[in-house]
Each structure stands twice: as C-alpha cells, then as structure tokens.
Amino acid sequence: MQKKAKTKTKISPRVSMPMLDAVERGRMFSEVALGYTLEQAVSEAKRCLQCKKPTCIKGCPVDVDCKGFIRMVADKDLAGAFARIKETNSLPAICGRVCPQENQCEKTCKLRPTGQPIAIGRLERFVADNYYAHTSCEEETGADSCVPIDESLKVAAIGSGPSSLTLAGYLAANGVKVSVYEALHSPGGVLLYGIPEFRLPKSVVQREIDSLKNLQVDFLCNYVGGKSMTLPELFQQGYKAVFLGVGAGLPRFMNLPGESLIGVYSANEYLTRVNLMFGYRFPEYDTPVPPGRNVVVIGGGNVAMDSARTALRLGAERVRVVYRRTKGEMPARQEELEHALEEGIELEILSSPLSFHGDDQGVLNKMVLQRMELGSPDDSGRRQPVPIEGDTFSLDTDLAIMAVGTGANMVLTQTTPELELNERGYVRADPETGETSMNMVFAGGDIVTGAATVVEAMGAGRRSAREILKRIKG
Amino acid sequence: MGKIIQKRVLIPKRVTEMTIKAPVIASKARPGNFVVLRLSMKGERIPLTIADADPEKGHIVIVYLIMGKTTALLDTMKEGDVILDLCGPLGRPTSIKKQGTVACVGGGTGIAALHHIAKGNFQAGNKVVSVIGARSKDLLLFKPELEKISHEVLVSTDDGSVGHKGVVTEVLEEYLDRDPDVKEVIGVGPVPMMRSVARVAQPYGIRTLVSLNSIMVDGIGMCGSCRVNVGGEIRFACVEGPEFEASQVDFDELMMRLQAFKSQEKESMELFEKKELL
Numbered sequence A: 001m002q003k004k005a006k007t008k009t010k011i012s013p014r015v016s017m018p019m020l021d022a023v024e025r026g027r028m029f030s031e032v033a034l035g036y037t038l039e040q041a042v043s044e045a046k047r048c049l050q051c052k053k054p055t056c057i058k059g060c061p062v063d064v065d066c067k068g069f070i071r072m073v074a075d076k077d078l079a080g081a082f083a084r085i086k087e088t089n090s091l092p093a094i095c096g097r098v099c100p101q102e103n104q105c106e107k108t109c110k111l112r113p114t115g116q117p118i119a120i121g122r123l124e125r126f127v128a129d130n131y132y133a134h135t136s137c138e139e140e141t142g143a144d145s146c147v148p149i150d151e152s153l154k155v156a157a158i159g160s161g162p163s164s165l166t167l168a169g170y171l172a173a174n175g176v177k178v179s180v181y182e183a184l185h186s187p188g189g190v191l192l193y194g195i196p197e198f199r200l201p202k203s204v205v206q207r208e209i210d211s212l213k214n215l216q217v218d219f220l221c222n223y224v225g226g227k228s229m230t231l232p233e234l235f236q237q238g239y240k241a242v243f244l245g246v247g248a249g250l251p252r253f254m255n256l257p258g259e260s261l262i263g264v265y266s267a268n269e270y271l272t273r274v275n276l277m278f279g280y281r282f283p284e285y286d287t288p289v290p291p292g293r294n295v296v297v298i299g300g301g302n303v304a305m306d307s308a309r310t311a312l313r314l315g316a317e318r319v320r321v322v323y324r325r326t327k328g329e330m331p332a333r334q335e336e337l338e339h340a341l342e343e344g345i346e347l348e349i350l351s352s353p354l355s356f357h358g359d360d361q362g363v364l365n366k367m368v369l370q371r372m373e374l375g376s377p378d379d380s381g382r383r384q385p386v387p388i389e390g391d392t393f394s395l396d397t398d399l400a401i402m403a404v405g406t407g408a409n410m411v412l413t414q415t416t417p418e419l420e421l422n423e424r425g426y427v428r429a430d431p432e433t434g435e436t437s438m439n440m441v442f443a444g445g446d447i448v449t450g451a452a453t454v455v456e457a458m459g460a461g462r463r464s465a466r467e468i469l470k471r472i473k474g
Numbered sequence B: 001m002g003k004i005i006q007k008r009v010l011i012p013k014r015v016t017e018m019t020i021k022a023p024v025i026a027s028k029a030r031p032g033n034f035v036v037l038r039l040s041m042k043g044e045r046i047p048l049t050i051a052d053a054d055p056e057k058g059h060i061v062i063v064y065l066i067m068g069k070t071t072a073l074l075d076t077m078k079e080g081d082v083i084l085d086l087c088g089p090l091g092r093p094t095s096i097k098k099q100g101t102v103a104c105v106g107g108g109t110g111i112a113a114l115h116h117i118a119k120g121n122f123q124a125g126n127k128v129v130s131v132i133g134a135r136s137k138d139l140l141l142f143k144p145e146l147e148k149i150s151h152e153v154l155v156s157t158d159d160g161s162v163g164h165k166g167v168v169t170e171v172l173e174e175y176l177d178r179d180p181d182v183k184e185v186i187g188v189g190p191v192p193m194m195r196s197v198a199r200v201a202q203p204y205g206i207r208t209l210v211s212l213n214s215i216m217v218d219g220i221g222m223c224g225s226c227r228v229n230v231g232g233e234i235r236f237a238c239v240e241g242p243e244f245e246a247s248q249v250d251f252d253e254l255m256m257r258l259q260a261f262k263s264q265e266k267e268s269m270e271l272f273e274k275k276e277l278l
C-alpha cells in the first residue's frame, strides 16, 4: 500500500482515459471511451488514499466496496477485485460506463475537494472488462460456491431492464429459478433501446445477459405483463413472487403548436428506431430513421445528449441542444456533456421552444423559441428559468427531438387495478423492500421512482431480491 | 408460437388471411386488440389487428393488405413457417356492453379488423348491423363471415357491382335515418372513410368510435410514435387506443403523419421487389 498523501498539493491528477478522436468518432457508432490499460489502471488505483473511514462507498447506491476493490487493482489482483465488486453489483461493466459517478461514488470520495477524485467508475469498468472471460458461478456472484437451482422456487420478473437483471442475478445465485418476461423482442430495457452503442456497446449488455443465462435465468421475450398474462395467473403458475421492473413509459411532449409535424420526434422514438431496430443501417434493416441535417434537441439530460450525438453520427451537419437553464444546471452526466461539446454539438442555453412550423406537406422547417433568464430560486434551491418578455428568435431545422422526460409506463398498470399507484401513475412501493400493495408483488426502478439511473434501478432490484429470498426461503 | 397454420388468399396479390398458432395471445385476445410482429432479425415491427381468436385451438387470425416491404415479405411465408416475433394482445379492447343496436362500419381491409368487434357485440347480445364497402365486388372482404354474426349486413361498392352504388357512409346514413335505436357506431377502415363516418354520425348524437392506425414502433407505450390528436390533446393509440371518440379525432393530422416515412418505405419496397433485400 502506498503512503497517505499529507497535503492536497501532493495529489497527482487522475489518469485520463484514452478516447477516440472527437472529429473521427463524431461520424461513427464505435464506443468513444476506450478504457484503461493495466498500467493506467494500476497507477490510478495507487492514487487512492485507502482511507480509514472511506466515504466513497456511501456514495454508491449498491454499496460497492470501492476502497477494497481499488486496493486489489493496485495489487494487480483483478480476480479478487472482480469478485469484490460482484458481491454487490451484478452489472459492473455497465455501471462503470453509465453511472453519473460525479454525483455518486466520486462525489463522496475524500479526494473530491482537490478536484481529482479517484476514477472509481473507470476502474470498475476496467476490472469488469478484463475479467469477463470467466463466467462460472463463483465469479458471477463473489460467493465461494453456488447454490444449486431449486426449480420449485420460482420468481418472475417483468421487464428486463437493470432492476430486473440485478434481481435475477441475486436470486439465481441463491438457488432461485427466475423467469424474466420482456415485452420487446430482445432483453435489456433502456440499456438496449435507449443508451446508444457508442456509449454502451450492445455486446457489453449481451455479455451480462448471457452470464445470467448461465445461471439458468430464463428470458421470455414478446410477453407483455398484464396483457399476455395477469399477475394472479403468474401466481397460479407457481411463481412465489413477482417483481415489476417495467421502467419508464410514454414520452412527454410540450403541447406546442406544430408539435405533430413530420420531423418532430420524441427522443424515445428516435433512439428506439436507431438502437433497438438498427435503423442506422437502413435499408439493410427495415426500420427507417428520420433524416436530419439541421437538428435541434430539446432537453438537457442524458437522453438529450444521446439523441444529439446520435443525430451527428447519422450525418447531421449541425446539432444544437436547446436547454432552458444554463450549462451548469444540465442534468446530463458530465462526461457525456463534455464529449458532446468536443464532437461539435452546440448549446442554445436559456431558451425554450414556443412553436414548430412546416411546409404544406406538414414537414418541419423552422421553430420559434423564447429566451429565458434565471429568476429567483424555487423550493429546491434551483433558480427558475423565466421568459424574457418579447425576446423570441427562430431556428431553421428539419429534425427536432423532444427529450423533455417521460411518464409512467401504463401497459401493465392499466390492466392491474389491484396495484396502488401514486398521483403521477407510478407504482407505490415500500422504499426498503419494494413491496407493493399486492401481496408478494414487488417493484423497482423507473416504474417506482420515475426516470432515474441505472444503478438506482439496480439497487432497487437488489433490495427486493433480498426481501423475496428471505420470504420464500423462510 | 407463431406457426402459420393456414394461409388463405382473399384478394390475389392484395389481401391475405393467416391463422397463426399463438395460444397465449388467443386466450387473452379481446375484440379491438392487435398484435405487433417482426419477421426477421433485420425486420420492422408492424401492428396488425386480431381479426378473430379461437382460445380452444390456440389460434389467432390476421388479415393484411400488402402495402410495402413487411406485408409483402409476410406474404411470401407459407403454412408451417414460423413468425419470428409475435407480441400481444396489445391495445385497449373495445368496450362492449349489452345496449341495443350497434352499427359496425368497415371499409377495405378494415372489414376484417371489424369482424372481431362485430362478433364481440353479437355475443354480448346486441343487434349487430354490419355496413361494409369496397371499390368493387371482388374487393369486398368477409361478407360471409359477417353474415354469421350480424343481424343485417349492408353492402356498398363504388362501382355498384354489389349492393348500393356509392360509398359506405351513404348506406350508414340511410340506416341511421331508418333505425332510431342505434346506440353506437364503430368505424374501421381507411382514414377518409373513418372521417366520413364521424361526420355522418355526428348529427344523430350517437356515440361513435373509430380505430386509428397511426405508425407504431414498440406498441407498448414507450416510444410515442403512435401519437394522435384527440380533442386537442396528444393521445397514444397503442396504449390509450386504438379506438377513440370519432368526433374528437384530428383526421388531417393522422393522414399527414402516416406519410412520415413515405420515401424510405418506397425505397425499401423497390429494393425488395428487385430481390436485393430479403
């Protein structure tokens, strides 16, 4: 172990991660961030202070022992590091890539005040990627050996996003037979249809799913919970518990004039056409993607950044992101925002759309926006954007992508009246266990919290899995 | 699951009926529901109405009009072939209650989709009057099937080769004048026809529903592609529809949005016909 750094000035900077060139990558779908080499990982791990009272772990929603696994990386014990991460995190290759670390583990790292916290996410990704050749049960779970699957202990998970995948991994490792029902034709949830290839390669998601299959988790696609089968029917089929991880649903629109014009799309539709349906390879693949030369994306989160960077890769000449507050308030992962700007995406801050305009065929060609300024802070302490009276402007555009949030998915809840919902249509669930108003029905992820993060969904899956295990194994 | 049990050409090179093995879907399918299917790893997801379902045999029936690449590809499939992905039943079912006379108005391929709805109403004990129209006699679908589950079947053709010469809504109007007991009108067919059903039924103050066929991708309420304008609000046909109150629907917008991918659809079909794409 290395010596403790005594003063802030002695802290070496974070080891930066190799990346594809910004100009080159802006036109292709290859993953942008290339990952550490062994030397880079070890030298980053050696920066860790190995604090007596590590604060990093508190910042992680699934309690990864950051300090512990980082020490193992410093010692080049990748197997040990992998097992340590896997004890609490079943999808490390994904989390390392998509967690907003600056708000989670890296935010609470003791080195954060120096501006150079340990690159915990990059290290986690490094360990997972480099250790993945192995898929036996012990390595899957970090446990010494695996509990054999007991076919009579069946649990169903509905939806196959990160919450369900985590639940399935935890339960399967403990001998429970899990069936994951997915309405779409492939599993993965947002990891598959939402987050693009250049940020989270589909092969990484597939690898996680394959390793669950090795644990005898069944994936049943084209099944719609609440429609193909009701929850009571699942219990009749012998499932002891049901977990609902059906995720976020309908995209929000702003109810503006012209919002239905051809050329105005929700980010969900745009990204689904590209990612799930491989529309970027039309006409080899059948699903068309709306072309856009002059693209405007409305929103400031990850979904907006993903849409903007996708449009660029599909050949847009100019991509602008319209956001009603300022750059500092954008909810996107910091790294994604930086990458987007490097690739040439422009920001149009402090503005908000007022209307869309098109030609006589109903095809979008222009939008009108309102300039905003930051007013006084609201209850949450954030300064509210307020319109500057009379200050409007217009942008020429042939593709506008609305990334202004989503509502609750209603396909299951509308056919399951027994399930208690909150006023916004999300499922009410106990924060500790995820249990819903229905006996032995649990829920977690975006269908409970509204659009959140991958690792929060995983944390929910894990908490429910623990509770389900306790109840069904007695 | 997904195996084609029977294929029946209804109108050569235009409309085909398929009976498909899908026990889970058949056991749950209600009138008004649809399925989403995908034929190959590179294929598109398209919605098709469940025209009939037999829960005992575990079969569903679909009837499709060959419009473009996917329906043309579907039409190359034979009995015994298996549809790669078949998901359903989707959409809200038609709300059927015993209430008296129901006029079921169908045009073109919509007549097949209407069949399940008419059957549901018949079984619920309603008086079913099916009003169907096509361009000519040989393009008229499902008349014998509808006769089995309707108290009356009224027909129109554009060229007068069978039934009333003219459009189907003229027959509807005539019937509404004649029978004051009609409690509900349901229209399924091409958009101009549904718009006309809305217009004709309006003065009678009868509850009138139409089944909207907006472009869909997932069909489970996630993407927002299927949005339609009903009563000035954005509604999603796959989870809130596909049936909506006719008088509230913005048909012009629906027509416009159905054209969104016209040039790509054309390109796809041309390549398919040249056998460059399968």
Ligand SMILES: Cc1cc2nc3c(=O)[nH]c(=O)nc-3n(C[C@H](O)[C@H](O)[C@H](O)COP(=O)(O)OP(=O)(O)OC[C@H]3O[C@@H](n4cnc5c(N)ncnc54)[C@H](O)[C@@H]3O)c2cc1C
Residues within 6 Å of the ligand: A097, A098, A099, A100, A158, A159, A160, A161, A162, A163, A164, A181, A182, A183, A184, A187, A188, A189, A190, A191, A194, A195, A196, A223, A224, A225, A226, A245, A246, A247, A248, A271, A302, A303, A306, A333, A409, A411, A412, A444, A445, A446, A447, A451, A452, A453, A454, A455, A457, B220
């Ligand atoms: C474009 C985009 C980018 C994002 N980027 C990030 C990021 O960088 N970092 C981060 O942490 N988070 C990110 N998020 C958020 C994150 O992806 C979600 O919070 C997370 O995926 C939620 O997981 P979940 O388990 O609730 O289910 P989801 O991933 O939402 O998956 C739910 C699944 O359930 C299926 N389903 C729905 N209804 C039914 C039913 N009735 N029957 C069967 N199946 C059903 C759906 O088809 C879907 O596959 C992003 C989200 C999007 C859309």
Ligand SMILES: Cc1cc2nc3c(=O)[nH]c(=O)nc-3n(C[C@H](O)[C@H](O)[C@H](O)COP(=O)(O)OP(=O)(O)OC[C@H]3O[C@@H](n4cnc5c(N)ncnc54)[C@H](O)[C@@H]3O)c2cc1C
Residues within 6 Å of the ligand: B034, B044, B045, B046, B047, B048, B049, B050, B063, B064, B065, B066, B067, B068, B069, B070, B071, B072, B109, B113, B212, B213, B214, B215, B216, B217, B242, B258, B259, B262, B265, B266, B269
């Ligand atoms: C709820 C619903 C039920 C339907 N039921 C039937 C039915 O029972 N029988 C039938 O013949 N047709 C039905 N349709 C229409 C059918 O889905 C389209 O004809 C089909 O998708 C055309 O695909 P294609 O590749 O052959 O043609 P394309 O060349 O792709 O398209 C031809 C036209 O079909 C429409 N269309 C294209 N893609 C889609 C899509 N993904 N979803 C919806 N419409 C699309 C567009 O208007 C397009 O201009 C239904 C549509 C909906 C929404």
Ligand code: SF4
Residues within 6 Å of the ligand: A059, A060, A061, A062, A063, A064, A066, A089, A095, A096, A099, A101, A104, A105, A106, A120, A121, A124, A455
């Ligand atoms: S799971 Fe996410 S938050 Fe937790 S340690 Fe890993 S990167 Fe950080």
Ligand code: SF4
Residues within 6 Å of the ligand: A047, A048, A049, A050, A051, A054, A055, A056, A057, A066, A067, A070, A108, A109, A110, A111, A118, A120
């Ligand atoms: S808080 Fe930061 S420096 Fe301390 S142990 Fe955790 S990662 Fe290392």
Ligand code: FES
Residues within 6 Å of the ligand: B215, B216, B217, B218, B219, B220, B221, B222, B223, B224, B225, B226, B227, B236, B237, B238, B239
């Ligand atoms: S088809 Fe995607 S929301 Fe309706």
